[in-house]
Amino acid sequence: MNKKKGSTILANRRFSGSLTLAIVLFVSILINSCTNSPESAGQPNIVIIFCDDLGYGDLGTFGHPTIRTPNLDKMAEEGQKWTNFYVGASVCTPSRAALITGRLPIRNGMCGNRRVLFPNSIGGLQDSEVTIAEALKTRGYSTTCVGKWHLGHLPEYLPTNHGFDSYFGIPYSNDMDWAKPDNVKDWKHAMKEPEYEYWNVPLMRNEEIIERPAVQTTITKRYTEESVKFIRENKDQPFFLYLAHNLPHVPLFTSEAFQDTSLRGLYGDVIEEIDWSVGQVLETLRTEGLAENTMVVFTSDNGPWLVYDQHGGSAGLLRDGKGTTWEGGMREPTIFWWPGRIQPGVVTDMGSTMDLFPTACILAGADFPTDRIMDGVDLSQTLFNEEPGLRQTMFYYRRTELYAVRLGMYKAHFITKTVYTKNDTLIHHDPPLLFHLGEDPSEKYNIAEDHPDVIADIMQEVERHQAELVIPESQLDRKKPQ
């Protein structure tokens, strides 16, 4: 039923303009002919595993000394470890919007003065946006979203209305709907010794709430079981699984099997359960004979939430964390895996979650929107041919302002903000700070004075970018009419 609804909506809203409408109709005809056709056998499955607030330094293969991630380490050995892979924003909602649309949040309305969507928000991802799920559906993919959505919890914004056949998860962050329990001193205390009843978060299946408060202790386990079930049920047709863990975002929870098992404490338990989960997904792909026809990507939505001390993660040698435009806020530990197709190794070229949209489309033989600016670039050349990546720039937005720009190895900061010191101060830089991220990955040594030419090049990129920028209404700042 949801599938049908998805398709109908798709035809109504996906593209504007008559030419694109014609393409949609043509594609719609293809959908029927493609499903289960010989051609579809060549279409790889796409799995995106997306964490929440995972730091660059939190996996074994990215250097953590006490968090044990054997499954992710092995995934990196067998696949490609990307060490310069970015998200579209350093907090949940805009970052997720960037991945799902292949566009910067500033273009899709999913950023604003409010940093993310809250339970009292009335906005969400607009119909006019095209999602990866919708694009893949045009090529007959089964699609599911398991986990945290956070692109609008009102019915019209839910995954099932954005190209996903089904949905199982929580609609916003796991620290929302604070239940103000009498027996808990304060919020900080609740975060440190969390019980799931302290938050009245809903767990949904498709468009219905099936559990409230969501039993967060078993949530990673249940997301995993749901994902494994989806893979098994869809093994005979191309599928897209978007598994968006709501952890290690605080409050932290693990299932019983992982309690007190990590040297890193509760945070480590949580990551090690996610590592187990990744192992389950990859093992299912292997045992079902799908591994060699499935691209799996593992990454996260933004850097570690440092203000939560040991309950927050670590960005390793990168500077700062979540909520900032320093590297620690927006660079994520990323692994691509596709046995037999992706050459194992380390990729230092730039990539972004926004690139997953065009890359997935090209693999699936799906069209992607041509009537709008897409910020994603195709990663295929690097993934499969070890050729240099197409991405040369990265725009670091915070809320609706451009804070920094990376061009090649250089990054200029126009505005900086740190949450690391709990000192929430903005500093404007004119001339901008300039760092060479290759030689100075920790952004310690400002070299602006020696490189006015580089700054000029970056300013030109900024001008080009801003000249074509059309900023829609912020969905995050929308308020209920009084």
Add this chain to the structure above:
Amino acid sequence: MNKKKGSTILANRRFSGSLTLAIVLFVSILINSCTNSPESAGQPNIVIIFCDDLGYGDLGTFGHPTIRTPNLDKMAEEGQKWTNFYVGASVCTPSRAALITGRLPIRNGMCGNRRVLFPNSIGGLQDSEVTIAEALKTRGYSTTCVGKWHLGHLPEYLPTNHGFDSYFGIPYSNDMDWAKPDNVKDWKHAMKEPEYEYWNVPLMRNEEIIERPAVQTTITKRYTEESVKFIRENKDQPFFLYLAHNLPHVPLFTSEAFQDTSLRGLYGDVIEEIDWSVGQVLETLRTEGLAENTMVVFTSDNGPWLVYDQHGGSAGLLRDGKGTTWEGGMREPTIFWWPGRIQPGVVTDMGSTMDLFPTACILAGADFPTDRIMDGVDLSQTLFNEEPGLRQTMFYYRRTELYAVRLGMYKAHFITKTVYTKNDTLIHHDPPLLFHLGEDPSEKYNIAEDHPDVIADIMQEVERHQAELVIPESQLDRKKPQ
């Protein structure tokens, strides 16, 4: 000739006490019977690759985003990555003395008010100390030291007088013997844009200077060639290769093939050449059919020298660096490799360079001194049987003072010093600072108040340690008689 001399000295000085003398004589008889006997076929070769000032975070497999270390990454995949592996001191001379004797520098005289040995020093490693090389020689091992020694440059202290059949390398650090060239503004400038002629460092073969100034640009390459040659020439008997690179200690140099090849600049070029070197050694072991009978250990003498900015390395998420007793100063990226014998994986148990002595002895069937306190413990159980490690404590000395102690996962700091901020201040802590290194590997959150019991346990360890401590004359502080 050197071999003979080594053996003679060995018999004269190795052990005190008549019982041990009897053992030595017995062992001496064994030497002849062992060499090339069927028994020796079971004796594994031992290779220790030791870097200089390499940071915990400077290898791909330990999380560096732009330094490419494919050979070390592969070594870690095939072997064991140790993430809690320590050195005996956070600067060159004492750290090297700890490795070579299996004892803390405070016991072997190789620490003092002068932090290391200098070209005007007259001290060095004493005859009364027993080295790994000497112990292995009692079991018929061929032994060589290639690279930086730094345990005394006067003839009596050189490797050839400490159990090594041969020596090729520089006797102290590569930034010593400053030539004060007229065309260079100052020391800092020389370090940033180094030419090898700025330092009049001698390159030695055995006890002779064969090149001065040492041509440092090709030094890693030549150390590698020397090591490969040694392996090939000794493939029919058990051998011990101690390959102690003098890089990435500043000033930084690379051979032509590695110039400007790394995204991380000159520092990255240097690490990538060392990575190449590791690849050459492992490849030689493979092609000579020795891989399955050789244990290779890769580590470094202390953390990154942070005051040299981009010319210093990174300790990743560990705090601070060289010269301090924070984790960044004394924990090193360490890999054990022995195909078919060492089970691949990550080891989070504690280990130390001092443990290499007893471990090597046990593998070789060699005795190790019983007439003195050894600080090393045997790592075999963890390396080969995946059993918990024997090391429970780590003593962090700086100069001749005990600054910190780790007991299990807890570390207490009695004195701290940072060089990170270039602010060379000592702070005494009473009660000590206390950190849980599992949950808080970056030593951010002092938990002393909540754990008086842990501090009491640590103080008990300190008492036990100090009660049995006999501190000999400092070799570093010895001065020429006036």
